[in-house]
Amino acid sequence: MPKRTFNRLDDDKKEKVMRAAIEEFQAHGFESAKIEGIAQNAGVAKGSIYQYFDDKKELFLYSVTWAIENFMKMIDRQTPMKDMDVYEYFLSGSRERFEMIRKEPLLVSFAIDFTYGKYGSLAEEINRELKQVGEEYELKLIANGKKRGTIRDDLDDKILLLFFQGVTEKFNMEILAKVKNFESEPTEEQLVETESLVKSMVTLLKQGMER
Amino acid sequence: MPKRTFNRLDDDKKEKVMRAAIEEFQAHGFESAKIEGIAQNAGVAKGSIYQYFDDKKELFLYSVTWAIENFMKMIDRQTPMKDMDVYEYFLSGSRERFEMIRKEPLLVSFAIDFTYGKYGSLAEEINRELKQVGEEYELKLIANGKKRGTIRDDLDDKILLLFFQGVTEKFNMEILAKVKNFESEPTEEQLVETESLVKSMVTLLKQGMER
Amino acid sequence: MPKRTFNRLDDDKKEKVMRAAIEEFQAHGFESAKIEGIAQNAGVAKGSIYQYFDDKKELFLYSVTWAIENFMKMIDRQTPMKDMDVYEYFLSGSRERFEMIRKEPLLVSFAIDFTYGKYGSLAEEINRELKQVGEEYELKLIANGKKRGTIRDDLDDKILLLFFQGVTEKFNMEILAKVKNFESEPTEEQLVETESLVKSMVTLLKQGMER
Amino acid sequence: MPKRTFNRLDDDKKEKVMRAAIEEFQAHGFESAKIEGIAQNAGVAKGSIYQYFDDKKELFLYSVTWAIENFMKMIDRQTPMKDMDVYEYFLSGSRERFEMIRKEPLLVSFAIDFTYGKYGSLAEEINRELKQVGEEYELKLIANGKKRGTIRDDLDDKILLLFFQGVTEKFNMEILAKVKNFESEPTEEQLVETESLVKSMVTLLKQGMER
DNA sequence: CATGAATGAGTCTTCATTCAT
DNA sequence: AATGAATGAAGACTCATTCAT
Secondary structure, eight states, X not given: OOOHHHHHSOHXXXXXXXXXXXXXXXXXXXXXXXHHHHHHHHTSOHHHHHHHOSSHHHHHHHHHHHHHHHHHXXXXXXXXXXXXXXXXXXXXXXXXXXXXXHHOHHHHHHHHHHHTTTTTTTTHHHHHHHHHHHHHHHHHHXXXXXXXXXSOSSSOHHHHHHHHHHHHHHHHHHHHHHHHTOOSSOOHHHHHHHHXXXXXXXXXXXXXXXX | OOOHHHHHSOHHHHHHHHHHHHHHHHHHHHHHOOHHHHHHHHTSOHHHHHHHOSSHHHHHHHHXXXXXXXXXXXXXXXXXXXXXXXXXXXXXXXXXXXXXXXXXXXXXXHHHHHHTTTXXXXXXXXXXXXXXXXXXXXXXHHHHHHHHTSSOSSXXXXXXXXXXXXXXHHHHHHHHHHHHTOOSSOOHHHHHHHHHHHHHHHHHHHHHHOO | OOOHHHHHSOHHHHHHHHHHHHHHHHHHHHHHOOHHHXXXXXXXOHHHHHHHOSSHHHHHHHHHHHHHHHHHHHHHTSOOOTTOOHHHHHHHTHHHHHHHHHHOHHHHHHHHHHHTTTTTTTTHHHHHHHHHHHHHHHHHHHHHHXXXXXXXXXXXXXHHHHHHHHHHHHHHHHXXXXXXXXXXXXXXXXXXXXXXXXXXXXXXXXHHHOO | OOOHHHHHSOHHHHHHHXXXXXXXXXXXXXXXOOHHHHHHHHXXXXXXXXXXXXXXXXXXXXXXXXXXXXXXXXXXXSOOOTTOOHHHHHHHTHHHHHHHHHHOXXXXXXXXXXXXXXXXXXXXXXXXXXXXXXXXXHHHHHHHHHHHTSSOSSSOHHHHHHHHHHHHHHHHHHHHHHHHXXXXXXXXXXXXXXXXXXXXXXXXXXXXXXX
């Protein structure tokens, strides 16, 4: 959705612009975000933004897209779960995930706020798609668990999904908040403490859903 | 925080204004909400709004206060839980709660959106207080459960709180969405179906937290 | 120019309203003066002001008229100058005039500001009349002086008028400022000091204009 | 105090904007002056004014500064008085000063109105400074006159200052009014008549203050 | 008549978007 | 393509004036 002009920019500049945009949207919301502010933070002229995008909404939409793409890239780089058990997955990769949050708190927060609907109906389509993809994936996990017999099969998948999402989202928020406060090099203590959150979550998730 | 002029209005008008405001804020967010729109929906002149409130922000703040107060009044009117077990509480009063949501979807949605942080930092103080009150209450429930032996005591209260909140919030959202679609007179089928959501939630909550 | 309603008010209230108006106009100028403010200071309802006067401008115009009338009344009560020499006049009645300023600083200041054109073209007619009356009087003084031989007759009356006005206005401003700072009971020292201002003025006036 | 954007404008435009502003303020006073009006007279869009100045008050403040600066420039260009006697000064440069007024009646009137306090307390600081500078200069003249023996030394400098200011201000107002009515090319008669005003003033000043 | 709530025209001001260089 | 000045639509807010009680 950006214009041709934007795509021709060198990657550094592109990134600078997108990060400036995300920062502004994240800090002030869509309405209060100022094009001027984004331009300044990106180190370009206000007019240039309009060489790159049709209008503010386009810029926002692409900010979402860009953030999610980069978010995905980071996740893909992590231990892929293949056939791994969900619980296993949560526990095994936690430190890498902490690291990711620590390095990219902006992207992570923005993506979360977006999926949580903080930007209203601005990008419903993307939002819907995103949710659907996540849900489908989680439903698969649940179906797998049922097959393996690790998840109770007396409850509807939809119900279990709600439970699963409720618990994981809440804990993830907490973890996000904790990790944002990490110094550049988190202490072992901090890491352990945060990991214990993950463990507790897994314990509760497991116990809640098991037969 | 409203001006004297507002307090002197007859209750009908007050309510009309507040509902118009909440509707506008809920529909468009704070920034995009137009005073003109609120005035029109309330059936008063733009200038009148300014006789009632200092400015847009004041109006918003009072909208929040008003919504929460009315919300509380409605809840108070419901089966008080006294010494009742939480699970018991969820199950017993559910139909009354459905009715409340059905009658006041606007207030309920607005209050929820607000507590979920959709209005940013506009009323942080109220938000904080509100969260605190809720949390304290829930922590008490958890402590009670531990004493009675119905809740596992190997996990920190804070952790159990996250679990509890995550699960209940998610299910409540789902219930809210369902109930909003009820016709003026919900069918028995709809009610049963929604009740079953509550039951499932309780089942999962219980199993997740029990020893 | 006030409405019938105003004239029917008892004198106390009339005065209260007029003083409130003058105070507001004096403090904020015509444009920034608020009807609400005047009403409050007068202890009446905003609407009442409109029972008394057609609009803000009318109120202003009458404020001017009222102030000048009262001003005149006060002056008339003072040593009338009859055939007295101007210089004599300035010197003889000064203490009474100080007292008048001390008692009615608001009226005096307002009248002066008005004649000085601080309210722009709002009441040109009154202004013009007022100036004319003053001028005619002063011109008479000058003519008299010339006849008596105490004023040089090689200069045009108009020129001498400018001189006379320039000097007296400037000194009067100074005196006004001084007297405004008097406590309720001015010390003899203060009085003497201010009187000396008058004496100096007379000296300079005399010497400037004499043959 | 203008924004960077204003300073970067070419001089013609800057001047056009400032003159439009001064004209509007002069004609209607601060409160009634409309930004829209200024913009139109300057031939720019309303919004542009806000690219140049933070708000109306800033624009007013700078109008004052700008007017005074230009006023000073014009005066500086005139016969400098060096060691000249004040009376000498008044008499010698009068035609140049008439010319200045004729060419820039707006600036002159605005500057005068401002120093006379017609704009209330909007720019007290500038006003105070301005007055102080003028006074100091005039006091020096008086002190010099006393030393040379051309001014009586039995009166306080402050008193003589009042006299001097009163007389010159009044005459200058009269001269201003006269000159404003000059056609583009004033007739010799007009010039002579106005010069005679200056002469009379000097005569009276001299006689009033001399030993 | 007094009151004070209701009204809406009129302004300032903001800022996304356009445009000339 | 980049820049930043120009534009004007849109919206918050004020307050003189009207009006219902």
